[in-house]
Amino acid sequence: MTGPGQVTPVRARAEAQQQAAVAVPAPAFIPACPGAGKTHVITSRHLQLPRRRLRQGRALISFTRVARDQMIRRCRKTGRADLVQAPHFIGTLDSFLWEFLVKPLRAADPVPRLLESWASIKAPVEDVDRVISLHRFPMTIDPSQNPAGEAVAWDKLRYETRQLIEASSYSRRAWEKRIFDTRKSWCEQGYHTGHEARFLALWNLRNAKAAATLLPPLLSRFSEVMVDEAQDCSAADLAILQLLHNAGLPLVLVGDPDQAIYAWRGAEPQALRSFAAGLSPTTHPLTGNWRSSPVICGLAATLRTGQSPPDTSVVRDDATPVLLLPARFAASGGRHLHAPSGASLFDTFGALAKEYAVQAQDCLVTAFKYATLPGINREKPDTSAISSLAWARTTVNTPGVSGEDLARACLIAARVLFGYWYPEQVGGPDRISAAHGLPANQVNRSAFAFLHSLPPPHKKWGPQVWQAMKAWPPLPGAAPQGKKGLPAGVPTVARRQVTTGMRTNIVHQLKGDEADGVLLLLPDAGSVQRWATGDPATDEVLRVWYVAVTRARRLAAIALLEEETDALTRLLTERQIPVRVV
Numbered sequence: 001m002t003g004p005g006q007v008t009p010v011r012a013r014a015e016a017q018q019q020a021a022v023a024v025p026a027p028a029f030i031p032a033c034p035g036a037g038k039t040h041v042i043t044s045r046h047l048q049l050p051r052r053r054l055r056q057g058r059a060l061i062s063f064t065r066v067a068r069d070q071m072i073r074r075c076r077k078t079g080r081a082d083l084v085q086a087p088h089f090i091g092t093l094d095s096f097l098w099e100f101l102v103k104p105l106r107a108a109d110p111v112p113r114l115l116e117s118w119a120s121i122k123a124p125v126e127d128v129d130r131v132i133s134l135h136r137f138p139m140t141i142d143p144s145q146n147p148a149g150e151a152v153a154w155d156k157l158r159y160e161t162r163q164l165i166e167a168s169s170y171s172r173r174a175w176e177k178r179i180f181d182t183r184k185s186w187c188e189q190g191y192h193t194g195h196e197a198r199f200l201a202l203w204n205l206r207n208a209k210a211a212a213t214l215l216p217p218l219l220s221r222f223s224e225v226m227v228d229e230a231q232d233c234s235a236a237d238l239a240i241l242q243l244l245h246n247a248g249l250p251l252v253l254v255g256d257p258d259q260a261i262y263a264w265r266g267a268e269p270q271a272l273r274s275f276a277a278g279l280s281p282t283t284h285p286l287t288g289n290w291r292s293s294p295v296i297c298g299l300a301a302t303l304r305t306g307q308s309p310p311d312t313s314v315v316r317d318d319a320t321p322v323l324l325l326p327a328r329f330a331a332s333g334g335r336h337l338h339a340p341s342g343a344s345l346f347d348t349f350g351a352l353a354k355e356y357a358v359q360a361q362d363c364l365v366t367a368f369k370y371a372t373l374p375g376i377n378r379e380k381p382d383t384s385a386i387s388s389l390a391w392a393r394t395t396v397n398t399p400g401v402s403g404e405d406l407a408r409a410c411l412i413a414a415r416v417l418f419g420y421w422y423p424e425q426v427g428g429p430d431r432i433s434a435a436h437g438l439p440a441n442q443v444n445r446s447a448f449a450f451l452h453s454l455p456p457p458h459k460k461w462g463p464q465v466w467q468a469m470k471a472w473p474p475l476p477g478a479a480p481q482g483k484k485g486l487p488a489g490v491p492t493v494a495r496r497q498v499t500t501g502m503r504t505n506i507v508h509q510l511k512g513d514e515a516d517g518v519l520l521l522l523p524d525a526g527s528v529q530r531w532a533t534g535d536p537a538t539d540e541v542l543r544v545w546y547v548a549v550t551r552a553r554r555l556a557a558i559a560l561l562e563e564e565t566d567a568l569t570r571l572l573t574e575r576q577i578p579v580r581v582v
């Protein structure tokens with residue numbers, strides 16, 4: 001392995017590319033391969049003070065809170081806490097649109113609020129023959145129309161919701177009307193999600209009077225707006241960015257079209273390429289991969305559009321082969337077997353990784369769907385109130401859970417208690433707390449203690465929860481009305497966890513993540529056929545696998561159906577990728 005301080009020609013070139021990307025004037029597009037050091041480039045650029053005017057700032061926009069927090073941490077680590085404060089802005093695209101293009105034109109009363117999702121509040125779609133929460137209906141925006149078209153993405157409903165709708169005697173049109181009416185009534189109470197923020201931002205920018213109010217403060221505040229992971233921009237996002245670019249806001253987009261894995265949200269690799277071409281005639285690509293070994297760069301190239309050559313591995317020269325593990329997959333969950341030995345697939349992978357000096361705690365196990373993975377203790381977004389509460393109860397009793405999960409658990413408990421204590425009041429716990437003058441720490445303490453008072457969830461948990469709710473000391477202003485707010489039904493109790501000692505997550509949650517060893521599970525028949533003949537430009541599943549394997553630093557392993565192993569071995573060997581079938 002090349003020493004970290006040693007400057008090889010490959011490293012010198014990769015550093016020169018990074019420096020060019022740090023210095024390029026806006027507007028610009030910086031296409032970056034996996035592991036190119038995008039975060040390094042973006043924060044380095046930010047650490048150089050905005051040069052235009054003294055009081056101008058820079059906006060650093062990402063798509064996830066995790067990416068936002070990483071940028072904030074890097075600025076703080078370099079001793080530049082000032083760069084995370086105004087006039088700068090570091091946040092998600094949703095919050096940027098909301099702060100600068102929507103909120104300034106909303107009425108101050110009711111207080112306008114941006115929610116992470118409709119799941120954060122009680123927002124049932126009612127007056128149809130079944131009650132379904134608003135957040136279960138994903139929506140799309142078509143920016144090619146003016147005003148932009150909005151529709152329910154019927155083909156993107158989750159299985160449970162689809163079942164409910166199919167069994168309903170109401171037509172989709174009737175449902176759509178109720179869905180939009182419900183949404184409208186929540187917007188009138190001040191609540192919005194990222195979807196509404198986009199719709200309204202587009203509306204405002206297309207309206208001359210609104211744009212004349214919003215744009216001057218934006219242009220004078222920011223000398224530059226940088227968008228990370230730009231491949232995740234939907235058509236509506238690109239339409240908004242186009243209007244901002246036309247208005248003279250200097251944009252820098254950084255992204256990897258090959259990692260576009262949000263096509264269902266309207267992100268298409270080609271749309272970004274066309275948009276970028278209009279920003280600037282020249283690009284400043286980053287083609288050095290600082291993360292992965294040459295073997296992994298080669299493996300990734302087999303999953304990429306246009307047969308482009310593998311990226312250059314900058315700091316590694318180890319030749320650990322790609323491991324192929326013939327597997328027998330269980331129908332769901334994590335009880336998959338290593339076919340040749342009949343042992344647990346994860347134990348087998350763990351032992352193999354050790355042979356290459358990679359420890360289990362430095363490995364990631366990933367797949368397209370949660371159902372393929374060993375039990376992940378997570379709150380499912382679509383779940384019933386009683387199942388959410390069961391998740392929250394389990395979470396507060398699990399040692400070592402993240403602060404974020406604890407906060408979410410408290411919020412769920414507060415939502416359930418408030419539903420009972422304040423049945424007449426709409427809105428999330430924050431709004432109800434404000435209405436009753438309840439301090440946040442008092443609410444949290446009560447919610448946390450309530451969760452701890454509950455017995456472990458089981459099939460007949462509901463009545464016990466009900467007893468506990470009735471007995472729990474109410475907060476000021478509580479006015480329960482009989483059984484209103486009772487979280488009904490049987491909780492879905494998580495299966496017993498299969499512990500692998502490895503981090504486990506679906507690929508969509510691994511953006512920007514990395515690990516020494518990565519095991520990708522391909523349980524579906526026809527996966528190798530897809531790998532061999534599919535076109536990554538149009539087949540998002542191939543791009544998802546691409547994101548998965550490019551998380552690996554030294555060891556990439558693929559578990560696949562026994563009968564497909566030979567075909568994948570042949571395919572990779574033909575492309576000169578060293579393979580070990582175990």
Ligand SMILES: Nc1ncnc2c1ncn2[C@@H]1O[C@H](COP(=O)(O)OP(=O)(O)OP(=O)(O)O)[C@@H](O)[C@H]1O
Pocket residue numbers: 015018032033034035036037038039040256290291511512513514550
């Ligand atoms: N100039 C550099 N010197 C040393 N290490 C670097 C440099 N640039 C990047 N790295 C390292 O390379 C790895 C990948 O960087 P980073 O996570 O920023 O990649 P990325 O471009 O966001 O990749 P991806 O899009 O695949 O998530 C990190 O471990 C980072 O510390």
